[in-house]
Amino acid sequence: MHELSIATSILKTSENEVQKINGKNVTEIFLEIGKISGVEIPSLEFVWEQCMKNSVLDGAKVHIAEPEGYARCAECNHEFKISKIYDSCERCGSPFKEIITGQEMKIKKLIIC
Numbered sequence: 001m002h003e004l005s006i007a008t009s010i011l012k013t014s015e016n017e018v019q020k021i022n023g024k025n026v027t028e029i030f031l032e033i034g035k036i037s038g039v040e041i042p043s044l045e046f047v048w049e050q051c052m053k054n055s056v057l058d059g060a061k062v063h064i065a066e067p068e069g070y071a072r073c074a075e076c077n078h079e080f081k082i083s084k085i086y087d088s089c090e091r092c093g094s095p096f097k098e099i100i101t102g103q104e105m106k107i108k109k110l111i112i113c
């Protein structure tokens with residue numbers, strides 16, 4: 001269960017942040033999960049509630065941004081949108097590329113009270 005370990009690590013980071021400022025709870029959390037990060041958001045939501053029960057994130061409002069996948073071709077420098085990590089350059093067909101966005105998996109902001 002990949003998503004469960006993600007939820008656990010989000011919780012760990014949040015706990016640290018709450019502790020740092022002597023807060024009580026997280027009221028809102030803003031996540032960034034790229035479209036090609038491989039994270040299934042419905043699965044994450046599925047494990048979320050159980051995982052966050054009685055934690056600093058219990059009852060927190062969750063906002064999830066899903067940046068599109070973009071890559072830059074290593075051969076022709078063309079920037080293009082990708083929906084899968086294995087997509088080739090749409091201009092020259094090269095499979096070699098640098099992923100620019102879409103693989104994010106991070107906490108962007110926490111609102112702590």
Ligand SMILES: [Zn+2]
Nearest residue numbers: 073076089092
């Ligand atoms: Zn190319």
